[in-house]
Amino acid sequence: MRNGAxxxxxxxxxxxxxxxxxxxxxxxxxxxxVVFAQALASGIGAYADAVLEPDALAAMKLxxxxxxxxxxxxxxxxxxxxxxITKFDFPGKSILITFIDLPFSVSPVVSGLIYVLLFGAQGWxxxxxxxxxxxxxxxVPGIVLATVFVTFPFVARELIPLMAEQGRDDEEAALSLGxxxxxxxxxxxxxxxxxxxxYGVLLCNARAMGEFGAVSVVSGHxxxxxxxxxxxxxxxxxxxxxxxxxxVASLLALLALVTLVLKSFLEWRYDYHGKGTGH
Amino acid sequence: xxxSRRVFTIAMxxxxxxxxxxxxxxxxxxxxxxLLNVSYDPTRxxxxxxNAGFAxxxxxxxxxxxxxxxxxxxxxxxxRSVIDGLEADVVTLALAYDIDAIAxxxxxxxxxxxxxxxxxxxxxxxxxxxxxRKGNPKGIKDWGDLVKPGVxxxxxxxxxxxxARWNFLAAWAYGRKAGGSDAAAEAYVSKLLANVPVLDSGAxxxxxxxxxxxxxxxxxxxxxxxxLASKEIGAGKFEVVVPSISILAEPPVAVVDAxxxxxxxxxxxxxxxxxxxxxxxxxxxxxxxxxxxxxQVAARYAGTFPKLNLVTIDQEFxxxxxxxxxxxxxxxxxxxxxxxxxx
Numbered sequence: 001m002r003n004g005a006x007x008x009x010x011x012x013x014x015x016x017x018x019x020x021x022x023x024x025x026x027x028x029x030x031x032x033x034v035v036f037a038q039a040l041a042s043g044i045g046a047y048a049d050a051v052l053e054p055d056a057l058a059a060m061k062l063x064x065x066x067x068x069x070x071x072x073x074x075x076x077x078x079x080x081x082x083x084x085i086t087k088f089d090f091p092g093k094s095i096l097i098t099f100i101d102l103p104f105s106v107s108p109v110v111s112g113l114i115y116v117l118l119f120g121a122q123g124w125x126x127x128x129x130x131x132x133x134x135x136x137x138x139x140v141p142g143i144v145l146a147t148v149f150v151t152f153p154f155v156a157r158e159l160i161p162l163m164a165e166q167g168r169d170d171e172e173a174a175l176s177l178g179x180x181x182x183x184x185x186x187x188x189x190x191x192x193x194x195x196x197x198x199y200g201v202l203l204c205n206a207r208a209m210g211e212f213g214a215v216s217v218v219s220g221h222x223x224x225x226x227x228x229x230x231x232x233x234x235x236x237x238x239x240x241x242x243x244x245x246x247x248v249a250s251l252l253a254l255l256a257l258v259t260l261v262l263k264s265f266l267e268w269r270y271d272y273h274g275k276g277t278g279h
Numbered sequence: 280x281x282x283s284r285r286v287f288t289i290a291m292x293x294x295x296x297x298x299x300x301x302x303x304x305x306x307x308x309x310x311x312x313x314l315l316n317v318s319y320d321p322t323r324x325x326x327x328x329x330n331a332g333f334a335x336x337x338x339x340x341x342x343x344x345x346x347x348x349x350x351x352x353x354x355x356x357x358x359r360s361v362i363d364g365l366e367a368d369v370v371t372l373a374l375a376y377d378i379d380a381i382a383x384x385x386x387x388x389x390x391x392x393x394x395x396x397x398x399x400x401x402x403x404x405x406x407x408x409x410x411x412r413k414g415n416p417k418g419i420k421d422w423g424d425l426v427k428p429g430v431x432x433x434x435x436x437x438x439x440x441x442x443a444r445w446n447f448l449a450a451w452a453y454g455r456k457a458g459g460s461d462a463a464a465e466a467y468v469s470k471l472l473a474n475v476p477v478l479d480s481g482a483x484x485x486x487x488x489x490x491x492x493x494x495x496x497x498x499x500x501x502x503x504x505x506x507l508a509s510k511e512i513g514a515g516k517f518e519v520v521v522p523s524i525s526i527l528a529e530p531p532v533a534v535v536d537a538x539x540x541x542x543x544x545x546x547x548x549x550x551x552x553x554x555x556x557x558x559x560x561x562x563x564x565x566x567x568x569x570x571x572x573x574x575q576v577a578a579r580y581a582g583t584f585p586k587l588n589l590v591t592i593d594q595e596f597x598x599x600x601x602x603x604x605x606x607x608x609x610x611x612x613x614x615x616x617x618x619x620x621x622x
Contacts, residue, residue, distance in 0.1 A: 121364030122384070130364070138365040220365040221350045222315065235351070238483040239323055240511040242491075 035253050038246035050236075050244035051251065058224040059232035059248070065140065066215075066228060067208040070147040074204050077148075078155025079197070083189065086163035087171060100156045103149055111149050112217025115142055138220030143228065146214040151204045158200030159193055166192050195270040202266065206259040210252060312345040312547055315538075317367035319354040319441060319530070320483045321504045325567040326371070332563060333554045337547065345547060353481045354441035361535065362387070368539050368548045371532040373441030375399070376599035378533050392533045401529035402555035403569035406589055407442075407449040409520040410489065410498040410505040417496045421522045422453040425497060426470040433495035434475055435485040437606075437613050442482035444607060446499040449526040451606070452590045456524060465616065473620050490517065501528070502584070503568035527589040 008016075040047055050056060081100060085093060103111060117123050119136040129136060136142045170192065174184040190197075212230040219226045227235060229252055236245035318326060330347040337345050350357065350365065354373035358380050361367045372378055375393060382388040393400045411419050417430055425432050435443040447468065454467030477494060479485040482504055489498035490512040497520075498505070509517040532552050539545040554560050561573040565580040577584070596602040606612040 116363050119364075122362060126364060135364070135366070137363060138360065220360055221352055222348045223350070225348055238320065238351075238487070240487075240508075 032253060035246055035249050038242060039250040041246075042243045046243050047247045047250075050241075050247035053244070055224045055227070056232060056244070056248055059227050059229045060251070062140070062143070062225075062227065063209050063229045066143050066147050067205055069144050070151060070208050071201060071205050073148050074151055074155050075197070075201060077152065078159060078200060078204075079193075081156045082159035082163050082193075083185070085160055087168055087189075097160070100153050100160075103152050108150055108211065108213030109217055112146050112214035115145050115149075115218050119145075137218050138222070138226060140226070142218035143215050143226065146218045147208050147211055150211050150214050151207045154204035154207065155197065155200035158196050158203070162193055162196040163189070195266060199263070199266045199270060202259060202262055206256065209255060312343055312544065313348060314345060314368045314544060314548060314551060315348045315350065315366060316369050316371060316551075317350045317357050317361055317365060318371040319357060319373040320351055320481055321442075321501055321507070322371060322530075323349070323351055324507065325503075325564065325569065328563045328567065329555065329560055332559060333551055336554065336559075337550070353439055355439060366538045366541070367535050368542060368544050369532060369534050369552060371530070373528075373530050374444070374599060375529070375531050376603055377441065378531055379599070381533075381535065387537045388533060388535055393531060395534075396532065396552060397556060398572050399529050400531040400533060402532060402552075402560070402572060403530065403564045404572070405502050405528045405530065405569050406525045406587070407445050407499055407528070408502045408505050408525065409522060410486075410500050410508060410517050411496065411520055413516055413518060415518055415520065419497050419520055422450060422467075422471075422524070423457065425450075426467065426474060430474055430497065431476050431495040432471060432474045432497055432499065433477065433479075433485050433489040434499040435482055436478040436480055439480045440482055440485075442501055442504070443478075443485075444602075445501075445526055445528050447606065447613065448592065448596060448602060449524075449590075450499075452526060452595050453522070453524050455595075465612070469616050469620065472616060502570070506568040506583075521585050521587055524588045524590065526595070527591045529592075 039050075081096070084090075085097060116137055118125055119129060119142065120126050121130060121137075123137075136145070170188040171184045174188040175181070179187065209228075210230060211228075212234075215228055216231055216234075219228070219231055221227060221231060221235070223235070229248055233245050233249045233252070236242075236248065316326060316330075326347075326349060330349075334345050334347070337343060350360075350367070352360075354377045357365075357370070358372060358377035361370060361381050362384050370378055370381065378388070378392060382390045382392055389395070396402070409419060409425075411417070417427075418424065419430070424430065434446045437443040437447045450468050450471055451464045454464030455461060458464060458467060477485075477488055479488055482501060485498060486500060486504055486508050488494050490508045498508075500508070502519075505517075505519050509519065532555065534545065534548045534552060536545075539548045555564070556572065558573055558576055561571040561576040562579075565571045565576055565583070568583065570584050571577050571580065592599060592602060596605070604611065
């Protein structure tokens with residue numbers, strides 16, 4: 001039976017589709033094409049030069065390093081938080097849920113500044129850090145901290161509804177059969193959440209590699225050392241080096257495309273898994 | 280259990296990464312000397328050349344390799360970063376006020392830093408000129424033409440950009456001279472700001488707005504930035520117009536005492552700044568469209584840098600501290616003018 005939403009006139013449907021697709025084309029597809037067109041404007045040789053230039057390579061290495069550190073950290077934090085929230089009852093639970101969402105509601109600039117205020121030379125911990133010769137801000141640790149902060153909700157947010165829906169039955173069964181807490185997690189919980197977890201990890205990784213605002217505040221912008229790929233793109237652009245800027249930007253765009261494909265795949269698996277086995 | 284061992288390994292790696300993060304100058308693993316120069320936006324091309332020249336000279340005289348790390352950004356922001364712990368061996372910023380801000384923090388930099396090198400510690404100067412589109416279609420010759428109806432002026436925001444503060448003060452100096460009073464100057468600057476369609480946050484952003492995005496009829500820019508933009512973005516697309524009066528900008532340099540002490544780079548950092556005053560570096564400075572201090576080099580490039588009436592910040596505005604308080608502090612002249620325009 002057709003419902004109201006699909007019984008619109010042909011004209012209305014065509015108009016809505018045109019609007020939707022037109023919007024998509026104008027605001028998503030065209031900018032993406034522009035990135036690649038600009039990147040290849042001076043030919044493939046200039047593109048290769050820009051991408052293989054030492055500062056660009058250093059930026060890529062840094063971006064990959066930061067993602068490689070912050071994503072596993074967020075897997076650990078995210079799974080632990082989701083596990084605690086959905087499998088146990090404790091006072092302050094709703095506050096914890098609110099705090100997990102905090103990085104989504106705070107501007108990235110603020111996310112960066114809080115670390116400057118904490119670890120900067122004039123910050124709370126600044127004098128102690130200086131005494132022990134530990135550099136956090138304007139170095140890799142600061143960039144990792146800022147990235148962990150802004151990507152914190154991705155894994156936890158993905159898992160909480162999923163684990164809440166699945167309830168505690170599997171774990172309770174495992175525990176009553178004599179499994180240790182770790183075994184219950186490893187053999188009962190993890191298989192149930194793996195697709196959701198992968199999905200969260202993917203989004204977390206994409207944001208970790210693409211983050212600009214928070215990282216810009218704590219980076220110090222030292223060429224070849226504390227510039228991540230998004231920061232390097234800005235610097236090249238400001239140097240009138242448009243081909244190189246868009247060449248590096250195109251790598252980020254490619255990353256986004258790969259993320260999209262993987263995301264679609266995971267959504268499909270996730271769905272299939274959810275429906276296929278059921279709980 | 281293998282899992283806990285894996286977790287342990289990850290934790291160890293994280294610890295190692297945290298310890299390895301050292302971003303200042305000093306010596307790297309191979310004993311090469313590393314200097315971190317924290318500079319403002321439009322000096323990228325200049326210091327690329329200067330760094331190479333100094334590295335050659337130092338290698339020839341001392342047999343040591345020196346590598347440079349550069350950080351560029353808005354002058355005020357860069358100063359803030361050094362205060363917050365970016366371990367710059369030397370700072371080369373847009374205006375003395377931003378280095379004064381570093382010296383105001385205890386222990387970082389001697390308060391008398393500006394007297395340690397010749398010429399107010401400014402090895403080069405610059406001024407504010409106009410960049411217009413080819414053929415100068417709006418017929419812009421001097422400051423008076425900027426307030427004509429229909430002329431769109433591009434200048435960055437003086438709250439965030441050092442260059443924009445120089446622009447603002449140059450315009451003020453013209454208004455004062457043309458009208459004879461501060462009230463006339465305020466009226467002139469108000470009309471000028473009313474003709475500004477976009478206030479970018481930095482000098483480079485404003486140049487890109489004008490040259491790449493084709494917005495506006497005239498860009499108020501550093502002289503070096505104006506020449507660089509017309510060279511890099513499109514030869515023959517723009518013309519530089521030198522107004523009758525402008526301001527002498529003295530971008531200063533300083534060794535950051537606390538950081539060079541920590542990195543043991545005091546001697547080489549000082550030699551690096553001294554190098555800026557040598558004829559060799561002064562020539563690079565002139566080639567990058569900054570006005571050199573060395574009279575002989577200046578004479579060689581006289582064609583590039585036309586003579587014009589230049590007021591100084593000290594004589595005209597009583598120094599940067601006073602100018603900052605009168606014009607750019609919260610609620611000061613710029614804010615009140617801007618609020619009136621937007622009403």
